[in-house]
Amino acid sequence: xxxxxxxxxxxxxxxxxxxxxxxxxxxxxxxxxxxxxxxxxxxxxxxxxxxxxxxxxxxxxxxxxxxxxxxxxxxxxxxxxxxxxxxxxxxxxxxxxxxxxxxxxxxxxxxxxxxxxxxxxxxxxxxxxxxxxxxxxxxxxxxxxxxxxxxxxxxxxxxxxxxxxxxxxxxxxxxxxxxxxxxxxxxxxxxxxxxxxxxxxxxxxxxxxxxxxxxxxxxxxxxxxxxxxx
Numbered sequence: 001x002x003x004x005x006x007x008x009x010x011x012x013x014x015x016x017x018x019x020x021x022x023x024x025x026x027x028x029x030x031x032x033x034x035x036x037x038x039x040x041x042x043x044x045x046x047x048x049x050x051x052x053x054x055x056x057x058x059x060x061x062x063x064x065x066x067x068x069x070x071x072x073x074x075x076x077x078x079x080x081x082x083x084x085x086x087x088x089x090x091x092x093x094x095x096x097x098x099x100x101x102x103x104x105x106x107x108x109x110x111x112x113x114x115x116x117x118x119x120x121x122x123x124x125x126x127x128x129x130x131x132x133x134x135x136x137x138x139x140x141x142x143x144x145x146x147x148x149x150x151x152x153x154x155x156x157x158x159x160x161x162x163x164x165x166x167x168x169x170x171x172x173x174x175x176x177x178x179x180x181x182x183x184x185x186x187x188x189x190x191x192x193x194x195x196x197x198x199x200x201x202x203x204x205x206x207x208x209x210x211x212x213x214x215x216x217x218x219x220x221x222x223x224x225x226x227x228x229x230x
Contacts, residue, residue, distance in 0.1 A: 001223065002171040002216045005043065005050060005178040006186050009064040010035035010209040018098045022090035023132055027059050035209035036064040040071025042228045043211055050178035052078050052170050056085040056185065057137050064209060065180035083132075083141055084162040088184035091149025092122040094130065116152065117191070117198040123148035152201065156188035163189070171220055186212075193222055 010032030014021040028036065043049075049072065055065045062081065069075045093101060102110040113119050124131050125148070132138045132146040147154065170177045179189070183206045191201050193214065206212075207229075215224040 001218075002174060002220065003048065003176040004171060004214040004216055005048065005176070006189065006212040006214070007039055007064065007068065007178060007180045008183060008186055008206045008208055008210070009058075009060040009180065010039075010067075012060040014095075015208065020090040020093045020096050020098060020101070021060075022087050022094040023058065023135075024094050024130075025058055025060075025137075028063050032060070032208065033063070033067055036067035037071045039064075039209045039211050039228075040068035043068070044072045046213075046228065048211075048213060049176060050074055050077060051175040052080070053178040053180065054080045054082065054085060054167055054170075055180045056087070056182065057081055057083045058086055058182070061085070061180050061182060065178070068178075068180070068209075080166060082162055082166070083138060084159050085179070085181045085185050087182035088152060088155040088188075089124075089132070089147040089150040090121050091124045091147075094124070111202070115202040115204075117201055118151050118153050120151040120154065121149050152184055152188055152191070155184050156191060159185055159188050160192070163192075168220055171216060172218075194225075 011029050012021060012032055013026045013029055014024065016029050053065055053069065055061045065079065105113065113121060126133065131148060133143045138146055167177060167179060186206050187201065187204055190196065190204055196204065211228040213226045213228060214222050217223050
């Protein structure tokens, strides 16, 4: 049996301001930092000690992981960062007010855009300086692999090769594995792990900095699942 810990980052500046974050590299608020430390304390109290950790290239996830591992006294474990664990790319909506977008689209369309499997927001132009191809952190990634906008299904498709190549082998080797990522990169994993349908995934929420612990069998199928709420 293997243990997988999924952890969404703590509250970010744009979470607090109710803006679409996507790949924008915003950091944690002081509340988010406290949430990250508390997540580590909960795992430590439960006797769950990760052997290896994976995170995105976005600082709100990186800093959450650092703070949680410090609270766990596990700061020296191997940590792997990869762009494929980044948040869903919200395209031209990144930085926009969620409430203003909801008023413009209407509640039903807004909910489907945010939570649906296949709805993709308007793309950001390739010549826009906010496009990932112009961001130094992604200089080694093929330009045609970098998204201009993503649906949840798109996010899943770019994440799965990394799961198969890096995260799954850690779990298969019996390592307790912590993945610290984002709302939609984690929802994409839950779509696969929990066998959701396109309809059921719309109701799935990922609370900030709340460890979700899976016990997996030899085939990496879930046996048990626990949400470690305060």
